[in-house]
Amino acid sequence: MKVSELKHSGLKKWVEEAQALMSPEAVEVCDGSQAEYDRMILITKEAGLATELNPAKKPGCVLYRSDPSDVARVEASTYIASKSKDDAGPTNNWVDPAALKKTMTELYRGCMKGRTMYVIPYSMGPVGSDIAKIGVEISDSPYVVASMHIMSRVGTKVLDVLGTDGFFVPCLHSVGKPLAPGESDNGQWPCAPLDKKYISHFPETREIWSYGSGYGGNALLGKKCLALRIASVLARDEGWLAEHMLILKITNPEGEVKYISGAFPSACGKTNLAMLIPTLPGWKVETVGDDIAWMKFGADGRLYAINPEAGFFGVAPGTNNESNRNAMESIKKNTIYTNVALTEDKDVWWEGIGYDAPGKLIDWHGKEWIQDKNNKNQPPAAHPNSRFAAPARQCPAIAKEWEDPKGVPISAFLFGGRRPKTIPLVNQAKNWIHGVFMGSIVGSEVTAAALDVKAGVIRRDPFAMLPFCGYNMGDYFKHWIKIGQSHDESKLPKIFFVNWFRKNDGGKFIWPGYGENSRVLAWIFDRCDGKGGAMETAIGTVPTPDAIARPNGVSESDMKEILNVDIEGWKAEIADIRKNHYPKFGDKLPKELLVELDAIEKRLNS
Ligand code: O2Y
Ligand code: MN
Numbered sequence: 114m115k116v117s118e119l120k121h122s123g124l125k126k127w128v129e130e131a132q133a134l135m136s137p138e139a140v141e142v143c144d145g146s147q148a149e150y151d152r153m154i155l156i157t158k159e160a161g162l163a164t165e166l167n168p169a170k171k172p173g174c175v176l177y178r179s180d181p182s183d184v185a186r187v188e189a190s191t192y193i194a195s196k197s198k199d200d201a202g203p204t205n206n207w208v209d210p211a212a213l214k215k216t217m218t219e220l221y222r223g224c225m226k227g228r229t230m231y232v233i234p235y236s237m238g239p240v241g242s243d244i245a246k247i248g249v250e251i252s253d254s255p256y257v258v259a260s261m262h263i264m265s266r267v268g269t270k271v272l273d274v275l276g277t278d279g280f281f282v283p284c285l286h287s288v289g290k291p292l293a294p295g296e297s298d299n300g301q302w303p304c305a306p307l308d309k310k311y312i313s314h315f316p317e318t319r320e321i322w323s324y325g326s327g328y329g330g331n332a333l334l335g336k337k338c339l340a341l342r343i344a345s346v347l348a349r350d351e352g353w354l355a356e357h358m359l360i361l362k363i364t365n366p367e368g369e370v371k372y373i374s375g376a377f378p379s380a381c382g383k384t385n386l387a388m389l390i391p392t393l394p395g396w397k398v399e400t401v402g403d404d405i406a407w408m409k410f411g412a413d414g415r416l417y418a419i420n421p422e423a424g425f426f427g428v429a430p431g432t433n434n435e436s437n438r439n440a441m442e443s444i445k446k447n448t449i450y451t452n453v454a455l456t457e458d459k460d461v462w463w464e465g466i467g468y469d470a471p472g473k474l475i476d477w478h479g480k481e482w483i484q485d486k487n488n489k490n491q492p493p494a495a496h497p498n499s500r501f502a503a504p505a506r507q508c509p510a511i512a513k514e515w516e517d518p519k520g521v522p523i524s525a526f527l528f529g530g531r532r533p534k535t536i537p538l539v540n541q542a543k544n545w546i547h548g549v550f551m552g553s554i555v556g557s558e559v560t561a562a563a564l565d566v567k568a569g570v571i572r573r574d575p576f577a578m579l580p581f582c583g584y585n586m587g588d589y590f591k592h593w594i595k596i597g598q599s600h601d602e603s604k605l606p607k608i609f610f611v612n613w614f615r616k617n618d619g620g621k622f623i624w625p626g627y628g629e630n631s632r633v634l635a636w637i638f639d640r641c642d643g644k645g646g647a648m649e650t651a652i653g654t655v656p657t658p659d660a661i662a663r664p665n666g667v668s669e670s671d672m673k674e675i676l677n678v679d680i681e682g683w684k685a686e687i688a689d690i691r692k693n694h695y696p697k698f699g700d701k702l703p704k705e706l707l708v709e710l711d712a713i714e715k716r717l718n719s
Contacts, residue, residue, distance in 0.1 A: 116140055121279065124275070134221050135221055136224075136226050137253060138227055138228060142232045143231055144269045150259055153255040154255075154259055157177070158175075159297075160300070161298065162178075164176045166459050167459035171446065171461065175450065176453065177450070178478070179302045179328050181478070183326050184498055185329065187307070187326060188206075190325075192206045192208050194213045195207070195584065202582075202584065202587060203586075203699060205583075210315050214322070217322050220309065220324050221287060224289055228253040230252075231251070231252050233250040234272045235248050235335055236265065236270075238407060238419045240266050240274055244409050246339070246344065247280065248334065250285075250335070251286060253288055260333050261333055263502045284321040285321065285324075286324075288304050289324050289325035290305060305325030309324070312331050329498075333426070336422065340355065341357055342581055345584065348407075349588070354408040355408075358376045359403050361398055362514065363396065365395070366394070366396065372523050374408070375529070376527070376529075376578070377527075377530065377555075381613075383403065384427045385436055388400050388437055389634075390438060391631030392664065393632050396634075398631060400515070402418075402420025402422060403425050405420065405421055413604070416522065416605065417523070419521075424505050425503050426500055426501075427503075429461075430499060435467065440501075443505075443508040444503045447503070447507065451499060452498070453496075454476050454477060454482060456471050463493075477493075482494045525606050525637050525641055526608045528576070528577075528610050529555070530556050530557040531614040532557065533614060534558075538611065538613070538624060538633060539611050539655065539656060540654065541608070541609050541647070543654065546597060555573065555577060557571070587701020587703065590706060613626045623674060623675045651683070651716035661676075
């Protein structure tokens, strides 16, 4: 389709303005077809950016290697440009929107010279779903076009739903590397230097402007930028929830089904939990989504969730048949790999794949790499943030409802982090506001590897939303509280705090995790119906020692320890929240959370 054929006048005008500013060699409106996807891969192959993998081992798969300056989301260059600084809040980078647009307009001027400008209409969520939203990304990266094909629903079908005057989120993206006449990328991942990368959000006008990065969350603008930062603002204004949450379906041996959603900071095994294979006989877990949940209230007063995404953009290192067999199955074909290592027979390899490197590799820098197990300091062959982008439909555990436009009714929310001490295996909130308190204190203990902070310190990431909330985090807490106040609490999801990472005095994990977490999910399932052995404590409702069937290797005393409410540890936790965490939100911190903090402290002292 040509730009002149676009039926939506606002969209056409915006595309024409972008074209005039960025001066691309050509403009294409994406149709979302397989032929288009194949062409994007071919263009990048011809530019020396993509390597086709061995079709006998990984059919339809390609590998990209990015520039070392462009390997992850760049939080320091991510901006919430609301009119007032207070609306972005103390935990976001704020810049005045007019000043930011001025700076970025100059960067965008002529930035697509020698490249094609792709217009990518996409739907976050099943096309036409009441919960879905439409975005249109303008990008000069065929890698982005191909990745958006996997991660969202792209093409003409989206324009049909958009009609002549529908709402869409305009998303500008350029890699920031114009080409001179006759120049090609010639194997060099195009991007701008770190100090010229901008990932900007304009919450009031619902716009996204990204410049200088071609990688992941910086460039696939449907994901973190639209589905979380802009959507969180839409959700606040429209009375729903846009959350950094997985969605799973769980079926008990009697065939009863519930849906559970959960937020965890990075490195807590969120994708593994979403794709868990239960060890508990008779139970089944299926995947609806692994990263983001959009939830709206149905006519019955319950919260219904969709996964706005169509693919998984998972971290490769550490993914193996033990940690996540369903992910390994999902990425066997039609997958885009970025920054993993390449084997001699053109397969992929990464640290923690479950077997030694099979001979000489090409590492993520494109250099020869031979595994040296005696050298603990050998740089990894795959970048620690190397990724796979795979269609969600390829997951063997994908739930049949995963594309249901009306969403799935959520029974429980989980919050968790990596907490070697204090936090028990599972703890149910006494009520909604107590659950909001739990979400607000989510965090993981910093390991000695993070050199900037002392080991033992808790790095808090409330609701796992700190890098993804498009407005003031204090107002975000208020939004959650308001959801509870304005709806029938008996129909709201029950809230649980989980911790798979508690260690014993010897520093060993007490709980085996992975598939054994199904035992905890089973208790949560029963608690949603008011069943399951449970004890009231100062911090919430915890399982009785025999309420959760013990996995192999977990003794009775281990179970006691992992369910124990460590009163002194909790007093220190409360003090840390009061002194170091809540003050970050200034006068925007809802008083209800302080009341909750005081109440827990009082119970701990009584
Ligand atoms: O580094 C990136 O660009 C990707 S970050 C990411 C990708 C998939 C799911 N979650 C995340 C995250 O940072 O939470
Ligand atoms: Mn995420």
